[in-house]
Amino acid sequence: MTLSDTCRRTLLTLSATLLIYIGSSAQSGRRIREHEVQREETVYSIARRYGIAIDKLYELNPWARQQIKVGDKLLIPSTPATSSASPTSTTPTKGKKHRVSNGETLYGISRTYGIDLADLLRANPGLTSSSVQVGMELIIPSAKDDSTTSVAPTRSEENDSSQPSQVAQAQTRILMLLPLKKDKHFVEFYEGFLLGMYQLKKAGISMQLTTLDVPNDEALDAYIEAGSLRGKDLVIGGVTEGQIRAIAAASGYNYYIIPFSKTNNLESSDGRVILTNAHTSTIVDRVIPAFLQKYKGREVIFASRPGDTEDRFVTQLRSELSHAGLPFRSIQVGSGLVGGLTADAVIVPISPDRNLALATMAAIGNRAGGITLFGHPQWQAYGSQFQQQLRRYNTTIYSTFFFDPTLPESKAFLSQFTGWFSHKVSNSYPKYSVLGYDLARYFIRAYSMYGRSFVSSMSSIPSDGLQLDFYLQRSEGQNVYTNTRFFFVHYPNTGVITREAH
Structure with a gap:
């Protein structure tokens, strides 16, 4: 099935629930075309x-x-x-x-x-x-005979078995809560999510998606009061701190997946809360030791211009280098007078600012040699010409999101997305459509295989996201899980871009 422009219009005007069934129903066998x-x-x-x-x-x-x-x-x-x-x-x-x-x-x-x-x-x-x-x-080509698709009897909500199944054992019930009238990014997230559901349907997984438009916090409160979250396996959405806290504190669902925002000190009710986009501090704490291991024995040089503001990663990296007694120094770029760059130096601009990155590359000039440039997640959003320049300096960036449009599976997604929805994926960071696609494929598949116990079976769940992967860590004493996976993305002088998961 698809979400066409008209279907999107439908979604935006509905005040009641829009039910979308993908896969076969044990009772009706109904499909959507x-x-x-x-x-x-x-x-x-x-x-x-x-x-x-x-x-x-x-x-x-x-x-x-x-x-x-x-x-x-x-x-x-x-x-x-x-x-x-x-x-x-x-x-x-x-x-x-x-x-x-x-x-x-x-x-x-x-x-x-x-x-x-x-x-x-x-x-x-x-x-x-x-x-x-x-x-x-x-x-x-000939149409496939898909009339033999079947679904096992409904799984008991109390069943927490960790025995895997390659096919859904019951229909996974999903509730999505998004302000679809306010921002096209949320519509693209929804479209990507539907495309991910379609891929799962072809694997025999059955699911029911209920989508509710949430224009404000009051509308969400009304849905919660009406019991709309009850009986759902996966609840996805919430874009403000108030909405996230309200959903997390509600009861009657199994898992709440937070796709966008970041909120501290969440209190969950009887459901389990998953933060897919970890706080910057959480990721930086993990990136620093990986950086020190990767560039062990090499001089780190921090590049800046007058007036540049140092970001959290650089401040913490500088502190850790000093604590460990490792060599580092700072240089000013933009004046054309930079000298004394060692052949194996790792140069780190102190902020994600695009102009600082360009000034740093200009300062290195043709002296790249064994010099490595290390950068920030935001560099992905600066266009293809900027990406090509990164290759000159054997650049590596860290990021929780990375989408490589040159990969065959990425090309297939982009082509199918455009074919379904009659528009191209927006050039944003992260790409909301790909985020929706990845979340659907990971969490619905995981829940269909393991039920409520999927968080304890992560090693057996494929994590093959186009833009992000998943490794969930539980907060001590809470039913809150955070996705702590990040990448080192390497732009080599020659060859393909590589993504190393940590």
Whole structure:
């Protein structure tokens, strides 16, 4: 299924719960597909085409009661194997070909033939959402018979067994609480999350996602009072300190996953709280010893300009070097008079400021030799030309987030995302769409395999995020877990960028 522009509009106007079912239901076997409204089509004709009641169509598309227009996307419930769809429905045949018409997207074509977008791309090597052109002839692979997907009986909430299963043992119930009207980043997070759910669905994992728009703290309080969090396996969201504390203190759910913000001294109720984005102090405490080990025996040089403000990492690193009796010194850059750089020096600009980084690189000039530049997470957001300059100085940065768009799996994600949602991933740090994708794939898969005990089974859970990985550490005496994973990202003079997890 997809979240099209129209579906996003639906989500923003709903005051009630929007339920999105992915995978098969043990009771109804219902799945979701998408239909793009064509000329002269009506809600009645579309419902008739797919053999469904109009009420069922309105159930997933309440906005359609007012008006539909050409290009709108409707979510269509369908029943595999037993569907009573009308004879006008398209039946895919092996080796069928399709000529791309004006306005068609790869995802729309894949839905027309009832196949996965990934299968369409595999059948047409080199095809991407950006390369498809009007008039291009595509090979349409045979649709897979997915009517045999099954789900085991519902797991008892008291069952905390750590026995793994490669397929979901029950439907994982997820609640998302986001201010989707306020910021496109939250919409992109949601879109990436849906794409991650789709990947899990193909692996046989069943889930139910309930999304509630939270425009302010009062709306969240009303949801909590109404019991909306009760019975949920995973609760995700909260973007202000007040919202995070309110959700953490609520009861009736199993896990609360905080995707964005950072809040100290959380008090959890009977659920367990997971902070996916650790506090800077937590990460710095882990980065410092890794830095000292990595650059043992090398001189550290701190680069600055008059007026630059030293950030926390540099202040703490300077203190640790002094405490350990290791060599370090400071230089002023920007005047063109920098000298005395040793061949194996590690140069660290004292702040993430882009202009300071550029001034430092200009000061090093062509004397790079064995010099290494060590930098900050924010450097990822300064564009591709800046990234290329980092290669000249054998640069390493530390970061909890890193997304390499040149990797095959990253290219596949970007292509599929654009095909589904008809817009590109925003150039932000971190990339919210990829964050949603990673969180969905890790936590839903983990919960489906191990239930409430997944935090004690981390070594057996794949941590293959495109932008971040997970290592959860529990706060002493609390049901609060923090993701303490970080990377050393290395930009070599030649070859591919590498990401070393710590």
